[in-house]
Amino acid sequence: MLRILRGAVCGLVFLLTLFSASPPASAAYPDRPVHWLIGFAAGGPVDIVARIMAQALSDRLGQQFIVENRTGSGGNIAAAAAINSAPDGYTLLFVAPNNAISTSLYKKLPFDFLRDTTPVASIMQLTNMLVVSNAMPVKTVQEFIDYCKANPGKISFASSGNGTSVHMSAELFKAMTKCDMVHVPYRGSAIAFPDIISNKVQLIFDNLPSALEQSRGGTVRALGVTSPQRWPALPDVPAIAETVPGFESVGFYGISAPKGTPGDIVELLNKTVNEALKDPKVVARLTENGGIPKPMTPAEFGKLVADETDKWRKVVEFAGVSVD
DSSP states (O other), rough: HHHHHHHHHHHHHHHHHHHHHSSOOGGGGOOSEEEEEESSSSTSSHHHHHHHHHHHHHHSSSOOOEEOOOOOOOGGGHHHHHHHOSSSSSEEEEEOOHHHHHHHHOOOOSOOOOHHHEEEEEEEEEEEEEEETHHHOOSSHHHHHHHHHHHHHOOEEEEETTTTTTHHHHHHHHHHOOOOOEEEESSSHHHOOOOOOOOSOOOOEEHHHHHHHHHHHTTTEEEEEESSSSOOOOOTTGGGGGGGOOOEEEEEEEEETTTTOOOHHHHHHHHHHHHHTTOOOHHHHHHHHOEEOOOOHHHHHHHHHHHHHHHHHHHHHHHTTOOO
16 A cells, blocks of 8 residues: 555656746747737838838747737727737737727726736837928918917817827817817728828828828928927927927837736736837838837836826826717
């Protein structure tokens, strides 16, 4: 009996040793394509940056990172889809200021973004830029304010959806300048630009990547950036704060995953993103699109999103806007 017991114990020890030495189930990650949900239309600033980073991740991890555009509701459709996905690292979410803004702007969201997501990585910091139709008889921020006040309610501004930084930058501008403008939301700024170019809608405070592309192409006129000082890549474009003291709207791009995503997957993705942000070719492409790479740890990115959520709550309250 003692001999049998000893054999059983030895067998148990062997199994426990084998089990403890086995790699976690996520060690092979990724072994199939990863889906990266984007809340805005193809061709817009979020989409442009997402595709740059998706290629960088695909190259480094050996599996395709597929960008999926789930448009609508200021990015909340994509957020809800990601949050409701399996927490296995195969569904990720592109995170931007709209996710921080929606927490206070939307009154009936079916999720709590900070509670229901896991921060993964920061990609870059960026500013928005006020661009107007070439048909507008203004060339400076002050001329625009004067024109707007002379034509109350007759000027429309586009956005990439309710609750985006594009929307809230304009709402903050309205509140601080007392300009009376009408909001026209789209499912992404790329969709809005044809109407701005044709002067059906007069302006947009767009994320820099697409606003910069359009202004460089001469299809719209740039008046100012929303950062507190002039943006490093655009020293000739004034900061709106030079005309409207205290005006500021600086954004961020990053990645989150559903709550419960394994820590080793989060760490691998974070490490891979941060490595990509040191690659001169990736940095050059982000810089061309007006971004400043901002590598962070998952904890640092989580704090950034929490801080931005609090900051934008104050802006929402100041501007007095809400979406049911």
